[in-house]
Amino acid sequence: MTMAQRFAGFLRREATAAQGTVKAGALKNASSLLESLEEDNCQLRKLLEKASDVRLAERDRAFARRNGGIRQLRRELAEETRRVEEWLDSRQSDVH
Known part of the structure; x- marks a missing residue:
């Protein structure tokens, strides 16, 4: 459980304790907003992980291409x- 989820739970409990007041509505709205933001954050983290994996795969392919090129040059x-x-051996044998 993330810190945001814990805090959203705290806000819901506080909203329940303050039933019928403006404060309760504000706490419920804040809890909902926090949960929504946490979901968005999780989705963005997953996208970042995928992008990172793609970047690492590209780096590995580039390394393999460079390494293959080096082997070919060798x-x-x-x-x-x-x-x-x-050629040098043949030239030396022609001289002797």
Whole structure:
């Protein structure tokens, strides 16, 4: 139970104790408004969690793409290094 729900319950109890007065009506209205705001707050928190999950998933996909790109670059560099070494070896054998 959240603090807002507890306070709304307190306001309802106070409204019951003050039956028939203007104060009772005001307390009931405040309790209803507080409960409504708490519901909205819960919905917004859920949306924020979903947005956060989406953002984390996007970050993970971007990391995987970058990491895949780095691996590809390493493979290409290794292949190019191998070709250069072969070329250098062939040039050295031509000289001797």
